[in-house]
Amino acid sequence: MLFAAVLLLAGCSCNPPPELPGMVIKAGNGAEVQDLDPQQVTGVAEHRVLCSLFEGLAGVDPATLEPVPGAAASWDVSPDGLTYTFHLRPGGKWSDGAPLTAEDFAWSWRRMLSPRLAAEYAYLLHCLRVAEAYNAGDTDDFSTVGVRVADPLTLVVTLEHPTPYFLSMQSHCAWYPVPRHVVEKFGAMDERATAWSRPGSLVGNGPFLLRDWQPNELIQVVRNPHYWDAAAVKPDAVAFYPIDNLQTEERTFRAGNLHLTATVPMHRIPVYRREHPEQLRIHPYLGVYFYRVNATKPPFTDRRVRRALAMALDREEIAAHVMKSGELPAGSLVPPDTAGYTSRARVAFDLEAARALLAEAGFPGGEGLPPVDILYNTSEAHKTIAETVQRMWREHLGVDARLLNQDWKVYLSSLNTLDYAVARSSWIGDVVDPVNFLECFLTGGGNNRCGWSSPAYDRLIRESYGEVDPARRLELLQQAEEILLDDAPIIPVYYYTWTFLMSPEVQGFQPNMLGLFRWQDLWLEPGGAGK
Amino acid sequence: MTGFVLRRLLEIVPVLLAVVTITFFLVRLAPGGPFDSEKRLEPKAQAQIEAFYRLDRPLHRQYLDYLWDAARGDLGPSYRKTGRTVTEWVALRLPVSMELGLYALAVALAIGMGAGLLAALRPNSLLDHGVMSAAMLGICLPGFVLGPLLTLVFSLWMGWLPVAGWTTPAHKILPAITLGAMYAAYIARMTRGGMLETLSQDFIRTARAKGLTEARILLRHALRGGIQPVVAFLGPAMAGLFTGSFVVETIFQIPGLGREFVEAAFNRDYTMVTGTVLVYAALVALLNLAADLAQAWLDPRARGQ
Numbered sequence: 001m002l003f004a005a006v007l008l009l010a011g012c013s014c015n016p017p018p019e020l021p022g023m024v025i026k027a028g029n030g031a032e033v034q035d036l037d038p039q040q041v042t043g044v045a046e047h048r049v050l051c052s053l054f055e056g057l058a059g060v061d062p063a064t065l066e067p068v069p070g071a072a073a074s075w076d077v078s079p080d081g082l083t084y085t086f087h088l089r090p091g092g093k094w095s096d097g098a099p100l101t102a103e104d105f106a107w108s109w110r111r112m113l114s115p116r117l118a119a120e121y122a123y124l125l126h127c128l129r130v131a132e133a134y135n136a137g138d139t140d141d142f143s144t145v146g147v148r149v150a151d152p153l154t155l156v157v158t159l160e161h162p163t164p165y166f167l168s169m170q171s172h173c174a175w176y177p178v179p180r181h182v183v184e185k186f187g188a189m190d191e192r193a194t195a196w197s198r199p200g201s202l203v204g205n206g207p208f209l210l211r212d213w214q215p216n217e218l219i220q221v222v223r224n225p226h227y228w229d230a231a232a233v234k235p236d237a238v239a240f241y242p243i244d245n246l247q248t249e250e251r252t253f254r255a256g257n258l259h260l261t262a263t264v265p266m267h268r269i270p271v272y273r274r275e276h277p278e279q280l281r282i283h284p285y286l287g288v289y290f291y292r293v294n295a296t297k298p299p300f301t302d303r304r305v306r307r308a309l310a311m312a313l314d315r316e317e318i319a320a321h322v323m324k325s326g327e328l329p330a331g332s333l334v335p336p337d338t339a340g341y342t343s344r345a346r347v348a349f350d351l352e353a354a355r356a357l358l359a360e361a362g363f364p365g366g367e368g369l370p371p372v373d374i375l376y377n378t379s380e381a382h383k384t385i386a387e388t389v390q391r392m393w394r395e396h397l398g399v400d401a402r403l404l405n406q407d408w409k410v411y412l413s414s415l416n417t418l419d420y421a422v423a424r425s426s427w428i429g430d431v432v433d434p435v436n437f438l439e440c441f442l443t444g445g446g447n448n449r450c451g452w453s454s455p456a457y458d459r460l461i462r463e464s465y466g467e468v469d470p471a472r473r474l475e476l477l478q479q480a481e482e483i484l485l486d487d488a489p490i491i492p493v494y495y496y497t498w499t500f501l502m503s504p505e506v507q508g509f510q511p512n513m514l515g516l517f518r519w520q521d522l523w524l525e526p527g528g529a530g531k
Numbered sequence: 532m533t534g535f536v537l538r539r540l541l542e543i544v545p546v547l548l549a550v551v552t553i554t555f556f557l558v559r560l561a562p563g564g565p566f567d568s569e570k571r572l573e574p575k576a577q578a579q580i581e582a583f584y585r586l587d588r589p590l591h592r593q594y595l596d597y598l599w600d601a602a603r604g605d606l607g608p609s610y611r612k613t614g615r616t617v618t619e620w621v622a623l624r625l626p627v628s629m630e631l632g633l634y635a636l637a638v639a640l641a642i643g644m645g646a647g648l649l650a651a652l653r654p655n656s657l658l659d660h661g662v663m664s665a666a667m668l669g670i671c672l673p674g675f676v677l678g679p680l681l682t683l684v685f686s687l688w689m690g691w692l693p694v695a696g697w698t699t700p701a702h703k704i705l706p707a708i709t710l711g712a713m714y715a716a717y718i719a720r721m722t723r724g725g726m727l728e729t730l731s732q733d734f735i736r737t738a739r740a741k742g743l744t745e746a747r748i749l750l751r752h753a754l755r756g757g758i759q760p761v762v763a764f765l766g767p768a769m770a771g772l773f774t775g776s777f778v779v780e781t782i783f784q785i786p787g788l789g790r791e792f793v794e795a796a797f798n799r800d801y802t803m804v805t806g807t808v809l810v811y812a813a814l815v816a817l818l819n820l821a822a823d824l825a826q827a828w829l830d831p832r833a834r835g836q
Contacts, residue, residue, distance in 0.1 A: 032612070034611060034612055034613060035612070035613040035614050037613070037614070040613055042568065042570065115575065115576075115579055116579055116583070117579075118572075118575075118576040118577075118579035118580045118583070119576070120568070120570070120572055120576065122573075122576065123573065136573075136575050137575065192580070192583050192613065193608055193613040193614050194614070195614060197614055198614065214786065215612070215615075215620075215623065215786060216784075216786035216790070216791075217696070217697065217698075217784075217786045241696075241784075243695065243784050244781075245781045245782065245784070247679065247782075248694070248695050248781070248782060248783070248784050251679070251682055251683075251686070251687065251694045251695065252694045252695050252696075252784070254687060254694075255686055255687055255690075255693070255694040257693070257694060257695075257696075407563075407797065408563075408797060409561070409562065409563025409564070409567055409797070409798070409799050410561070410562045410563050411563075412563050412567040412568070412569075413562040413563040413564075413567060414562075416567065416571065426569075428569075446571035446572070446573060446574075447570060447571050449571070
């Protein structure tokens with residue numbers, strides 16, 4: 001009888017989603033998505049799916065990352081760079097056929113900024129006038145915020161200060177419109193976690209529409225007939241497989257059940273290099289791997305100690321021999337060529353200077369320096385790097401380092417409470433601009449996490465906010481990064497690469513620093529392996 | 532009999548209460564919270580989120596609220612996977628894990644009892660040693676080795692079965708074998724032991740003296756006593772099988788409860804952890820009861836106790 005009951009219960013899980021006809025791109029998507037409400041998510045996995053379902057006012061060209069028309073056909077920018085007037089496409093529609101208007105964008109941004117919704121990415125919208133105060137709940141008058149609907153197809157946006165990356169940022173999911181007529185059916189505007197984003201209810205304005213979402217199994221999106229550029233959408237459907245185990249994903253790819261993966265297990269990279277180089281994709285990525293040094297904890301309060309540790313790392317060796325997937329050794333925080341910015345300052349590998357600094361600080365040959373704990377969250381790669389750093393510090397400086405491994409949440413809590421000496425860290429850019437990296441280290445900033453403070457640095461960053469002249473603005477940021485690297489609360493290690501597997505059948509792919517796929521541009525050419 | 536079952540069911544209530552209480556507080560004692568992330572949340576936004584999930588209330592209030600809700604079947608919202616409640620997640624996931632568990636159980640019983648019987652028939656023979664060595668290997672070989680090994684052979688080399696997923700019957704073969712293998716090994720050893728003990732008893736000698744065929748003695752008279760240890764083992768084992776195996780579900784990309792539970796623990800998804808532990812505890816208790824009842828049915832001596 002128990003068996004019968006179990007069979008009956010189990011019976012309800014036996015409804016395999018039907019195979020989609022036509023050209024279907026099958027993509028490994030890493031983690032299971034948290035939600036498909038663009039205003040409630042933060043992860044890469046979510047963004048990869050959402051950019052198929054929604055579209056901002058502007059998109060980005062995947063090759064150049066320059067803004068291109070999206071839901072808006074065109075825009076005008078005022079000479080002071082503070083006012084943007086967007087002209088929406090006449091006849092633009094949601095995927096259920098409802099008209100898409102300027103009012104939809106204004107309402108969506110209001111929802112994004114509403115304090116009760118507590119959207120984690122709301123800060124990206126703080127460049128709108130008065131948005132920060134509205135988001136913090138200091139004012140509840142949305143009409144003061146820099147968004148105005150001039151007519152159903154015209155949206156006028158006023159910014160707090162000139163933001164050179166404002167247009168290219170429109171392709172970030174924080175700026176996507178959400179359908180008021182659907183969201184309000186399932187709850188109040190600012191209510192978290194309602195059911196509007198489930199299959200059957202979710203309505204978007206992107207090139208695809210949500211057909212199915214079986215949690216931990218599959219997300220399927222199919223062509224959206226109401227999309228303004230539907231004729232240019234190449235695949236009939238995209239299937240996202242949330243396979244969080246790297247080995248399983250790689251095996252699934254090898255068996256021919258995926259066209260592209262989210263990532264590659266580190267130990268398989270040399271194998272693919274040797275046997276299937278045409279399937280291995282390695283591209284520069286807008287992210288940096290670095291070590292934080294706790295600037296509030298002696299002896300690291302002494303910048304000479306921090307600098308000595310930074311200068312004693314042979315980054316070339318770490319990138320080439322430890323990481324092995326084309327990572328570039330990092331001499332700065334901001335990855336090179338980020339929106340035309342490449343840091344002038346670099347942390348050098350200079351053993352003589354490092355030893356001299358350490359001696360000057362009172363620890364000649366590492367003598368008298370208490371053991372340095374290197375904190376990292378559980379991962380094979382982090383551990384290998386930490387071991388290499390440990391060896392380098394011991395050999396080059398005579399500094400004794402110990403490895404300290406913590407589970408992800410414990411590690412985050414240690415970072416937040418400054419309960420560490422040296423900690424592995426990383427930053428992935430949200431938008432392609434150096435300020436997105438540099439503003440992390442403002443005094444007291446939530447992402448500072450090393451207790452470091454420099455009034456001169458803060459002043460330069462804040463000054464850059466108001467600077468209209470692009471060259472002058474980048475110069476201010478250059479000076480700020482010089483201060484940061486010179487004071488060394490962080491030790492850059494390497495710049496990330498976007499490493500994944502892709503079948504040669506897939507055509508139309510453009511690599512870019514943001515790790516973006518434009519699903520509508522991809523198509524399959526069976527036997528495309530000939531290339 | 533009814534009184535016995537009712538008493539046992541009533542005993543489950545304080546057990547569950549204790550489990551919920553311990554889990555509720557332990558998971559909150561772990562460092563880090565559900566909303567810590569790589570990019571740090573603005574303090575005001577964090578406070579709003581905590582208020583939404585009623586995490587700003589005093590702990591004892593949260594605890595009492597949780598108990599009151601749980602008693603009515605509401606296990607609260609998941610913090611990490613927004614848009615669905617824990618009750619919905621369990622309803623979505625548990626059947627998948629149970630289905631996998633059921634297949635694995637079938638594999639385990641078929642292989643385990645078959646092998647155990649074979650070994651018991653000819654104790655200390657080459658067959659016995661062969662089967663028991665294989666069983667030992669099965670116990671020692673963990674799922675995370677066996678699973679990828681099976682995939683390598685049957686999926687990547689032979690191309691017979693899919694690598695991962697949970698849609699068609701073909702998808703379910705390798706996970707069932709991987710999960711069932713370890714239990715099969717235990718069951719084989721237990722069946723052998725139980726059968727050997729039973730076969731040495733007087734009533735078997737009597738049966739032999741009456742001239743019954745060996746097959747009839749084995750299946751009709753000895754088996755009933757011989758599988759007693761297996762039945763006792765099946766209660767907790769079934770609970771383990773039905774609530775999902777993190778390893779097997781991860782290797783084969785199966786959307787079951789086992790993965791959900793481990794992920795939730797890593798994410799500090801308090802409600803999801805407490806909810807899944809509660810369901811797990813209830814299943815263990817109920818299946819143990821079922822195992823006791825089955826044992827009583829098999830062995831008249833146990834009925835009186």
